[in-house]
Amino acid sequence: MTKTTVLTVQVQFGDCDPAGIVFFPNFARWMDAASHHYFRECGVPSWSQIDEPAGFVGAPLVETRIHFFKPATYPDVLQVHTDVEIWRAKVFIQRHRVVRGATLVCEGHETRAFCTRDAKGHLKAVPVPEMIRALCN
Amino acid sequence: MTKTTVLTVQVQFGDCDPAGIVFFPNFARWMDAASHHYFRECGVPSWSQIDEPAGFVGAPLVETRIHFFKPATYPDVLQVHTDVEIWRAKVFIQRHRVVRGATLVCEGHETRAFCTRDAKGHLKAVPVPEMIRALCN
Amino acid sequence: MTKTTVLTVQVQFGDCDPAGIVFFPNFARWMDAASHHYFRECGVPSWSQIDEPAGFVGAPLVETRIHFFKPATYPDVLQVHTDVEIWRAKVFIQRHRVVRGATLVCEGHETRAFCTRDAKGHLKAVPVPEMIRALCN
Amino acid sequence: MTKTTVLTVQVQFGDCDPAGIVFFPNFARWMDAASHHYFRECGVPSWSQIDEPAGFVGAPLVETRIHFFKPATYPDVLQVHTDVEIWRAKVFIQRHRVVRGATLVCEGHETRAFCTRDAKGHLKAVPVPEMIRALCN
Numbered sequence: 418m419t420k421t422t423v424l425t426v427q428v429q430f431g432d433c434d435p436a437g438i439v440f441f442p443n444f445a446r447w448m449d450a451a452s453h454h455y456f457r458e459c460g461v462p463s464w465s466q467i468d469e470p471a472g473f474v475g476a477p478l479v480e481t482r483i484h485f486f487k488p489a490t491y492p493d494v495l496q497v498h499t500d501v502e503i504w505r506a507k508v509f510i511q512r513h514r515v516v517r518g519a520t521l522v523c524e525g526h527e528t529r530a531f532c533t534r535d536a537k538g539h540l541k542a543v544p545v546p547e548m549i550r551a552l553c554n
Numbered sequence: 555m556t557k558t559t560v561l562t563v564q565v566q567f568g569d570c571d572p573a574g575i576v577f578f579p580n581f582a583r584w585m586d587a588a589s590h591h592y593f594r595e596c597g598v599p600s601w602s603q604i605d606e607p608a609g610f611v612g613a614p615l616v617e618t619r620i621h622f623f624k625p626a627t628y629p630d631v632l633q634v635h636t637d638v639e640i641w642r643a644k645v646f647i648q649r650h651r652v653v654r655g656a657t658l659v660c661e662g663h664e665t666r667a668f669c670t671r672d673a674k675g676h677l678k679a680v681p682v683p684e685m686i687r688a689l690c691n
Numbered sequence: 692m693t694k695t696t697v698l699t700v701q702v703q704f705g706d707c708d709p710a711g712i713v714f715f716p717n718f719a720r721w722m723d724a725a726s727h728h729y730f731r732e733c734g735v736p737s738w739s740q741i742d743e744p745a746g747f748v749g750a751p752l753v754e755t756r757i758h759f760f761k762p763a764t765y766p767d768v769l770q771v772h773t774d775v776e777i778w779r780a781k782v783f784i785q786r787h788r789v790v791r792g793a794t795l796v797c798e799g800h801e802t803r804a805f806c807t808r809d810a811k812g813h814l815k816a817v818p819v820p821e822m823i824r825a826l827c828n
Numbered sequence: 829m830t831k832t833t834v835l836t837v838q839v840q841f842g843d844c845d846p847a848g849i850v851f852f853p854n855f856a857r858w859m860d861a862a863s864h865h866y867f868r869e870c871g872v873p874s875w876s877q878i879d880e881p882a883g884f885v886g887a888p889l890v891e892t893r894i895h896f897f898k899p900a901t902y903p904d905v906l907q908v909h910t911d912v913e914i915w916r917a918k919v920f921i922q923r924h925r926v927v928r929g930a931t932l933v934c935e936g937h938e939t940r941a942f943c944t945r946d947a948k949g950h951l952k953a954v955p956v957p958e959m960i961r962a963l964c965n
Contacts, residue, residue: 429724431851435902438677440842441615442582449578450703457766478578482619488677491846492731540575540625566861568714572765577705587840594903628709629868715860715889719853752852756893762951814849814899 419501419553422458424451426515428493438488445481448513448525451497452476455511459553470543472533477540479508483525493517501553502526507542556638556690559595561588563652565630575625582618585650585662588634589613592648596690607680609670614677616645617665624659626652632659638690639663644679693775693827696732698725700789702767712762719755722787722799725771726750729785733827744817746807751814753782754802761796763789769796775827776800781816830912830964833869835862837926839904849899856892859924859936862908863887866922870964881954883944888951890919891939900926900933912964913937918953 426447434440457463464475489495495517502510513525530542531549563584571577594600601612626632632652639647650662667679668686700721708714731737738749763769769791776784787799804816805823837858845851868874875886900906906928913921924936941953942960 427724429720430727431720431723431845431853433846434842435844435846435848436611436614437846438614441586441618442579442842445579445582446577446703446705449705450701453704453765463766474573477573477575477625478620478622480619480621481578482617483615484617485615488614491727492737564861566857567864568708568716568857568860570709571705572707572709572711574709579705583840583842586842587838590841590902600903628864629874710885710888712888715892716853716856719856723852748847751847751849751899752894752896754893754895755852756891757889758891759889762888 420455420459421498421500422451422455424454424497424499426450426495426497428489428491428495430491433491438490441483441485444483444485444515444523444525447495447497447515448481448483448527451499451513452511452527452529455499455501456549456553461549461552467546470533470546472535473543474532474534474540476509476529476531478527479530480528481525482527483523485523487517487520487522489515489517489522495522504545504550507531507544509545557592557596558635558637559588559592561591561634561636563587563632563634565626565628565632567628570628575627578620578622581620581622581652581660581662584632584634584652585618585620585636585664588636588650589648589664589666592636592638593686593690598686598689604683607670607683609672610680611669611671611677613646613666613668615664616667618662619664620660620662622660624654624657626654626659630654641682641687644668644681646682694729694733695772695774696725696729698728698771698773700724700769700771702763702765702769704765707765712764715757715759718757718759718789718797718799721769721771721789722755722757722801725773725787726785726801726803729773729775730823730827735823735826741820744807744820746809747817748806748808748814750783750803750805752801753804755799756801757797757799759797761791761794763791763796767791778819778824781805781818783819831866831870832909832911833862833866835865835908835910837861837906837908839900839902839906841902844902849901852894852896855894855896855926855934855936858906858908858926859892859894859938862910862924863922863938863940866910866912867960867964872960872963878957881944881957883946884954885943885945885951887920887940887942889938890941892936893938894934894936896934898928898931898933900928904928906933915956915961918942918955920956 498514635651772788
């Protein structure tokens, strides 16, 4: 088990759609924020300050999967509980559980790969840096 | 097989993040737009103009899954190819293939349920309306 | 002078553009959130719970003006200080000062009109409700 | 008078808020897209491909002002008519008129400054490059 972090999100009027509930892509946005928040809270430097491996750009998404259980609306206050479910050789799965009090609103699993950008500008997956993994465990 | 529709998306500067590539939640946004575009193109009335079943609100997401294959950036022109992969009793799976020319950028599968809102305001899944299914096939 | 409220915003990676700074429309989004936050903090009920005048829908924008002084980036923590600069007969001007510590990042002035929706669905400006004005002063 | 360009925008369900109308910051987003579209249509290279002046990063906003005349909703098709109203020494004012058929929905005036980023990473306004001005007139 890795560390778990919690990001608090206040749902805004403009986050909701004509049906009066959160427009779904906003959950993907909050999970991305929670992913960055997770590494920051674990003490990992910003991507741009990591020199090794060279050309490091962060951890783009390879796959995302979200299950929606209950709708949310404004002015709900949500909490995103984030951990790393599994570290593989070149990818890891980050889990985000979005709750409103005791109610599970939705749950996301993001598969991400740490990447570098080569001289031609192409993204290339690299092994999970040991430094990052150690800080999160 | 159902009908297939194509929605063209022009990637904008503001759709991209500091890594210079499309910020991922925008793909979820474009897939939602493609979902609405699909039903419109198939001749389905707007959700608010559907009277039967009563309290009809549309087709909220139950689950979404997106695989990312290649990054996109501005000013790419993308095309979202959408169809319904399967109709089940109370849910259906809509598929969105986002391409840039011959390159598959990402592919999403959205599980959606047609829903009504009851007197207390709660969302409730209803069987796929036969009228909608017939228009899409 | 009216009450002043403060909304805290944590700038996220995905709020920033390829130039590495906050994509400008996000400030408009945060100011809209601050506008709602303002009325909530002053004790004004949600728009949907206001019965008088009939058909009340809230306070859509008539005009907005934002001056940008300094760029912001992630993971900046910003504070939006909001008050009502002036109440006129049918509109009011809400002011939002976005600061990062002692630095003024941008300042917005929003002219808004309280509106109702008539039987045909058209928006119509109404005089500022005395109840709302009293709660904010 | 400068050239005028037209960007077509299809309003999506997710662009609208619980009041059923376009959430205002989306107009700011579409105007930013129209600003980039304008320079592209006039034949100006992407910001990142402009070498002179050194460290060129584009044209960040100094001030924006938008008047809203009529609400818009989905699935409206809008057109953004863009030109440069005035070139000053270090800033220029870009005008965006958003119409739906013959109806003026809103009008925006953006004051922008071409900027470079110095060695410390600070943005600095530079005179309007003659090459850009010539391409737009």
